[in-house]
Amino acid sequence: MACKIRDTLKNKNPHISFEIFPPKTEAGFDSVLSAADKIAALKPSFISVTYGAGGGTSKNTVNIASHIQNDLGVTSLAHLTCVSSTKEEVHRVIEELKAKKIENVLALRGDIPGGNEFPLPNQYRYASELVEDIKTQGGFCIGGACYPEGHVETEHKKDDIMHLKHKVDCGLDFITTQMFFDNNIFYNFLYRIREQGIMIPVLPGIMPITNAKNMKRTLKLSGAALPQRFVAILDRFGEEPEAMKQAGIAYATDQIIDLIANGINHIHVYSMNKPEIAEAIMRNLSEIVKDTIY
Numbered sequence: 001m002a003c004k005i006r007d008t009l010k011n012k013n014p015h016i017s018f019e020i021f022p023p024k025t026e027a028g029f030d031s032v033l034s035a036a037d038k039i040a041a042l043k044p045s046f047i048s049v050t051y052g053a054g055g056g057t058s059k060n061t062v063n064i065a066s067h068i069q070n071d072l073g074v075t076s077l078a079h080l081t082c083v084s085s086t087k088e089e090v091h092r093v094i095e096e097l098k099a100k101k102i103e104n105v106l107a108l109r110g111d112i113p114g115g116n117e118f119p120l121p122n123q124y125r126y127a128s129e130l131v132e133d134i135k136t137q138g139g140f141c142i143g144g145a146c147y148p149e150g151h152v153e154t155e156h157k158k159d160d161i162m163h164l165k166h167k168v169d170c171g172l173d174f175i176t177t178q179m180f181f182d183n184n185i186f187y188n189f190l191y192r193i194r195e196q197g198i199m200i201p202v203l204p205g206i207m208p209i210t211n212a213k214n215m216k217r218t219l220k221l222s223g224a225a226l227p228q229r230f231v232a233i234l235d236r237f238g239e240e241p242e243a244m245k246q247a248g249i250a251y252a253t254d255q256i257i258d259l260i261a262n263g264i265n266h267i268h269v270y271s272m273n274k275p276e277i278a279e280a281i282m283r284n285l286s287e288i289v290k291d292t293i294y
């Protein structure tokens with residue numbers, strides 16, 4: 001059943017959403033659809049579908065989000081980045097989303113592409129401009145990104161929070177965080193943004209780290225710090241893939257349980273097209289996340 005995420009977030013019972021990413025080429029399309037089918041069977045509150053940084057996979061994002069919502073009956077959230085596209089190109093994607101009855105969009109700037117002059121005329125500079133633009137199209141529930149440890153481009157966290165406040169005031173309904181591995185960083189961020197008057201729902205983004213080799217790249221991209229407790233897990237299990245997977249799932253589960261115990265009821269899991277990881281987390285939470293919303 002289609003639904004606006006801002007309404008789902010009014011539900012006070014704990015619930016989980018998952019994220020998948022579209023294939024880079026058409027060849028990978030079926031395997032992503034199959035992962036989406038398995039993750040949808042877990043009845044998450046919604047599934048988000050990321051958007052290729054260069055805009056090249058936009059069609060896949062729209063098609064996969066449409067499959068999740070219109071064929072599988074699970075609310076979908078389509079990511080949309082604007083940094084590598086003209087305003088006309090972005091407007092075309094918004095029209096496609098409308099035509100497929102997708103009601104939820106995560107409005108993002110995307111990483112600035114190297115080597116290009118930025119922004120070119122008729123391009124967006126910040127996500128806040130995209131939020132304003134989507135808002136004028138009407139009918140969408142709009143989410144945005146936020147960074148508990150600060151966005152890598154902004155030197156001072158307080159400036160980042162000031163920019164976030166402006167983005168929220170442009171019309172966001174909720175924000176989802178970059179991954180973090182120490183819940184205290186999230187609690188501190190929440191305190192600081194509430195103090196600045198950002199009162200919309202904040203969904204913590206939890207990334208189960210199940211592969212030590214991919215971890216370095218993930219951490220570099222996200223800028224997230226690794227607590228000593230997780231470093232010990234990596235030292236002990238990093239060379240044993242199955243043990244690392246089990247430990248990574250347990251660590252993510254532990255973060256989620258702590259968040260729920262502290263009153264955070266909506267948690268977004270970066271499940272990375274891996275249904276077995278989403279399934280293991282839901283199994284671990286079977287007595288905690290009982291209420292499937294739909």
Ligand code: FAD
Nearest residue numbers: 050051053079108109110126127145151153154160163178
């Ligand atoms: P913005 O909100 O525009 O912020 C970017 C930077 O500009 C920040 O440093 C901010 O402080 C600064 N800033 C904002 N406004 C102003 C202003 N008025 N004046 C001065 N500085 C300002 N990337 C993808 O390519 N595809 C995805 O699907 C995707 N999904 C994501 C989902 C989540 C939950 C998160 C947290 C990130 C995601 N990203 C994705 C990565 C994201 O695109 C990058 O982090 C990007 O660099 C910033 O995007 P933003 O929307 O946060 O930008």
